Amino acid sequence: MNDWLLILPWLVPLLLLPLPASRPARWLPAFATLPALATALFAADNLTAELDWLLMGTHLGVDQTGRLFLLYSSLAWLAAALYSLLRPSLATGRGRFRIAFLLAMSGNFLLILAGDMLSFYLGFALMGLSAYGMIVAPATPAAIKAGRRYLAWTVAGELALFSGMVLLASRMPRIRFSDLAAVEPGMTTLVLIMTGFGVKMALPGLHFWLPSTYRAAPAAAAAVLAGPMLAAGLLGWLRFLSPATATNAATLFVTLGIAGALLGLAGGLLQRDARGVLALSLIH
Numbered sequence: 511m512n513d514w515l516l517i518l519p520w521l522v523p524l525l526l527l528p529l530p531a532s533r534p535a536r537w538l539p540a541f542a543t544l545p546a547l548a549t550a551l552f553a554a555d556n557l558t559a560e561l562d563w564l565l566m567g568t569h570l571g572v573d574q575t576g577r578l579f580l581l582y583s584s585l586a587w588l589a590a591a592l593y594s595l596l597r598p599s600l601a602t603g604r605g606r607f608r609i610a611f612l613l614a615m616s617g618n619f620l621l622i623l624a625g626d627m628l629s630f631y632l633g634f635a636l637m638g639l640s641a642y643g644m645i646v647a648p649a650t651p652a653a654i655k656a657g658r659r660y661l662a663w664t665v666a667g668e669l670a671l672f673s674g675m676v677l678l679a680s681r682m683p684r685i686r687f688s689d690l691a692a693v694e695p696g697m698t699t700l701v702l703i704m705t706g707f708g709v710k711m712a713l714p715g716l717h718f719w720l721p722s723t724y725r726a727a728p729a730a731a732a733a734v735l736a737g738p739m740l741a742a743g744l745l746g747w748l749r750f751l752s753p754a755t756a757t758n759a760a761t762l763f764v765t766l767g768i769a770g771a772l773l774g775l776a777g778g779l780l781q782r783d784a785r786g787v788l789a790l791s792l793i794h
Contacts, residue, residue, distance in 0.1 A: 513559040516570040519546035519580070520620035520633065523612040536598070539591035539611050543584050546619045550581035558625065565632070569625035569686055579745050580622045583738035587615050590737075594730040607728070610643025618738050622745065627675050627685045630749060634671070637739060638664045638710065644731035645723055656719075656726035663709050663719040671706025671746075674699045678750070687749050695751070703750050711743035 523542040529535055549572065558571040572580065591611070617636030624630035642664070646657035677699040679685050695703070708716045724732050 512554065512557055515545075515549045515553045516557065516559045516572065516623050517561075519549050519584075519623060520616045523616035523619070527609055527612055535605075535608065536595055539608060539615070540588060540595065542612055542615060543588040543591060546580055546584035547588065549623075550577055550584055553577070565628055566685070567626075568629045570623045570629070571625040572623060575745070575748060576622050579741060580619070583618055583622060583741065586737040587618070587734060590730040590733040593733065594728075597729070599728060604647055607644055607647040607731075610640050610647070611730070611734075613637075613640035614644065614734065614739070618734075618742060621742055624749075625686055625688070627679060627687070627750070630687075630746070631672065631675055634710075634742060634746065635668055637742065638668065641731070641735060641739060644734075645727045647728055647731070648726065650726065652722070653726040656722040660719045660723045663716070667706045667709030667716075669706075670702045670709075674702030674706060675750075677702065690750065700751075704747070707743040707746040707750075709743075710746075711740055 522545050523539075526538045526542055529538060553572050556571065556573055558569065561568040561570065594611075614637045617633040617638070617640060620633030621630045621637065622633075624633055639661075642657050642661045645660055646653050674695075678690075678693065678695055681693050681695075682689050704713075705716070709719075712720050723735065727735065
């Protein structure tokens, strides 16, 4: 029974996809967040599950870090879903927005619960690529242009992450995160992984997709892009980089943080709309 606490959070959004679009279906995205919220609140500490039949053998688990991210993310997805109900718009009322929303939610919950690199990457890619459907849901020229820019940056980030993950996996006996502590990633691998997650976190120089996307996307989509999806990049760093590696790269992290703060401040002062200020404030 406990295994289902690790399976249902990402499986329920997928199971709700085939349901036909109707007025009651507007509640489905909000309902889909409840299993993840229940897992974050009630799952036992260090609960794990093995799914040998899935992919190359999927390892799921929830630790203290994952519980915190799952609680925050499930509440953020729930808030965005409820907002789209209380303040419906033409874009968020469309079935394609609901499908993209559920797919991105499923990917986000899967990467949080993943205990191995392949499962994390699958969830990360599903989340990132599905967000494109939410951004272009308004079907305006600005939304379509912003969606194309977002997709190009996302695909580039996915390729960098996948390349770094392959290099990292080649040094490991297994692809579980628990085996990363004894692995020295090397500079090339470190740069690729930081770049892959850096696109999602909008690091300085990797943030150019951000302003146009936040201006054009529906409010519910902008909320999850700014919240759980951005946090997924931070979780990726925590999962893929061992404490020793993070310590060695501390100067780089501090430099990026200072540069991001200064760039966000300078860019935000030049913005004339609230969404532009929000977007640039997210540069890390």
